[in-house]
Amino acid sequence: MAEAIAFDIATELITKLSSRALSQVGLWWNLKHDIDDLTRTVRTIKAVLLDAEEKSVTDNLIKVWLEELKDVLYDADDLLDDFSAESLRKDLMGGNKLTKEVRLFFSSSNQFAYGLRMGGQIKAIKTRLTLIGSEANNFGFLVRDRPIETSFMTKKRPQTHSFVPKDKIIGRDDDKASLLKLMLEFESEENVYIIPIVGFGGLGKTALAQFVYNDKMVHDHFELKMWMCVSDVFDVKIIVENIIKSATNRAPDQNLEIDQLQRQLRDIIDGKKYLLDLDDIWNEEREEWISLKELLVGGVKGSRIIVTTRSSRVAKITSKCQPYVLKGLSDDDAWCLFKEIAFEQRYADSTNSAFVEIGRQILERCGGVPLVIRTIASTLFYKETEKEWRSFKNNELVRISQNEGKFLPTLKLSYDHLPSHLKHCFAYCRLYPKDHEINVQTLVQFWIAQGFTKQLNPSQSPEEIGFGYFKNLVDRSFFQEVKNDETWFTTCKMHDLMHDLAESVAGIESCVVDSDKIASKVIENCRHISINPSLIPLLKGKKLRTLLYISNNRVRNLSDDEIWDLIITRCRYLRVLALNDLGIEKISPSIYK
Structure with a gap:
């Protein structure tokens, strides 16, 4: 996310470099000239960063240049933190003036040596910045002091319409009916019949499984229902623990071994007609699957296991039956979903022939994938004029190419249209595991600690600003399964494709180890x-x-x-x-x- 954050880091650096506190530090250690020199260098580079950010969307060389610049700016910011810590230590050291000076001289942080070392580091950073600044001349950047203002940066969406409830899933009634027949009517030779749902990311496999799982007929048909998201790590012990937790609403003792856990699981499911949904399986090792399946065969005839996966190989090793292959939405259903989001507050535009023509042309690039449709439509919601829609179609959408199942370039268009402060808030979420239930309040506190929230209105607390940022990202469909209490948001999740996007834009700056x-x-x-x-x-x-x-x-x-x-x-x-x-x-x- 170099292009998103470099301008913000440079702005924050200039504020610190120009502060009275740092000016005093410069006088203490005879570094005032070096600090002033560094300030001028950062100002010069900052002047072209907004133009560089805009051009980096389509120019990989500029993106690399910004990544290198961001690293130097981070190092400069860390150096200022060093100054701040040393200054505080100097102030807090006790004793009279002579005693303090003697202590400082013989301490591990000898002040004369410290000043020389810091001066050398400032010069090294300025040299790196000067070299990067000279390279900027090759790109022909324009000087700009503010982002180009667009309606999507300021327009708000009512909270009550920030996401579509599961009972309003569009275009999946036929899929639901087909799955209900397999679950409620089909006669299987096996007691426990496994139904794989296969499709690439963003098609709505999980949403369809939830649609069926929560149906009243399903609720009345099965004695026991359990839901477990498996995701990347296929660990039989962890899966069994979570199935038990889903069935009993109580986590098992973490000190239990797998043999004790499997006995608990058998006690729960044996003799019952159960439904188990194993969501988002990636494991393609047959032996690992069999080791889990053997623990699940105790249900009575009519029990069902639904498996959702992107892999036809997973479907093959988990079940003898033909998988249910989920397709994209029909053109009519795709348009219905697109129209509901993009024209949410502008019903008149939904029948305007110009908007309809452009919208349907944009929709062709979404491949009938609900997640992509929602994300692109959410971006267009903030663009109110025909000119903005046509510019989006002609200047941005045409630049991406994608094959079935590879929709990150389309999703990234919505990321590119975020204001910079929301870009790095979103990319920071890459640190959470897939399918993790994110505590929104904690996430906001992380954003505040990193300096991502900008207090433009003194009457607003940092927390209020951070929650506002989160709501803006929810409005643009970057989060899903958002829960809230009577006052505010509590938890959320990210779709796997959105998590992939966050990982992509975060680059080398973030890592899950x-x-x-x-x-x-x-x-x-x-x-x-x-x-x-x-x-x-x-x-x-x-x-x-x-x-x-x-x-x-x-x-x-x-x-x-x-x-x-x-x-x-x-x-x-x-x-x-x-x-x-x-x-x-x-x-x-x-x-x-």
């Missing part, structure tokens, strides 16, 4: 990491701003001091540290060093 192999490949420039804590010793990077533990997987025990010593030694620039559910009870004394 869940194996030794990935940990060894994390480059020094990575700034945000979600990690299994047992892998922290393998990390090489020292520029991290985020270190999260977001996982249901067990980790090997690490002592409190071991974890803290590693973090404190290697992660000087952290802004977010979240190691929930690890039982850490104290902070290591090494933090005082």
Whole structure:
């Protein structure tokens, strides 16, 4: 997301470099000239960044240039954090003036040496920026001081229409009827009959499965219903634990072994006509599937397992029957969905021949895929004129090419049309695992800690601004399964394709570290990491701003001091540290060093 955040980092840097506090720091360490020189360099580059951002959408060389620039800007920002910490340490050191000066001279942070070292680092950063700035001349950037204002940046959508409820799924009635016949009427030789639903990402396999799962006839037909999202990791023990949790509304004891868990599962399903939905399976290893299936055969005749997957190979190894292959929406249903979202507050435009013609031409590129239709229609909702629609079609949509199942380029158009502050808020969500239920309040706090929220109105709290950002992303269909209480949003999820998009736009800046192999490949420039804590010793990077533990997987025990010593030694620039559910009870004394 270099193109989205470079301008914001440069703006924040100039604010810090121009502050009275840093001016005082410059006088202390005889660095005022170096700081002023760096400020002028950053200002010069910032002047062309808005134009660079716009052009990077279609020019990969500019995107690479922005990535290099962003890394230097991050380093400069980290250096200013160093100044701030050292300044605070200097102020807090006790004793009279002479005693303090003696302590400082003989301390590990000798002030004269510190000033020389910082001066050298400032000059090194300025040299890197000057080189990058000279390369900008090759691109012919224009100087701009503000983004081009467009209606999609300011127009609001009513909260009550931010997503379509499951009972309003469009164009899937025939699919639902076909699946109900397989579930309620078909006579199978096996007690437990497995029905795979196959289709590429974004078609609505999960939505269709939920549509059927919540049907009243299904509710009355089965004694027991269970839902489990499997996703990338096919771990039989974890799957069994979650099936038990779904059936009993209570998680089993985490210390139980697989033999104890399988007995619990058999006690729950044996002798019952059950329905189990295993959503989003990726595992293509037959033996692993059989090891799970053997635990599920105890249901009485008429029991059903629904499997949703993108892989026909998965369908083949899970069931003897022909999979139910989900197709894209018909042209009429696709138009109905598109029209409902794009013209939500402008019904008159939905019958305007010019808008209809352009809309149907745009719709042809969506391939009947509901997620793509919703996302593109949500973007067009914020464009009110025929000129804006035609520009979107002629200047942006025509530049992308895609095959069936490869819709990230289309989805990225909606990302490209986000204001910059929403771009890096969305890309930050790449740190969550797929299908993770995201706590919205915690996510907003992470955004605030990273400095993504901008307080333009003094009467608004950072939390209110952050929740406003989240709602804007919901309105544009970047999140799904959004839940709320009487006051505000509580949890949400991201569709797998949206998660893929977040991973794509985040680039090398963010990484999920869940194996030794990935940990060894994390480059020094990575700034945000979600990690299994047992892998922290393998990390090489020292520029991290985020270190999260977001996982249901067990980790090997690490002592409190071991974890803290590693973090404190290697992660000087952290802004977010979240190691929930690890039982850490104290902070290591090494933090005082």
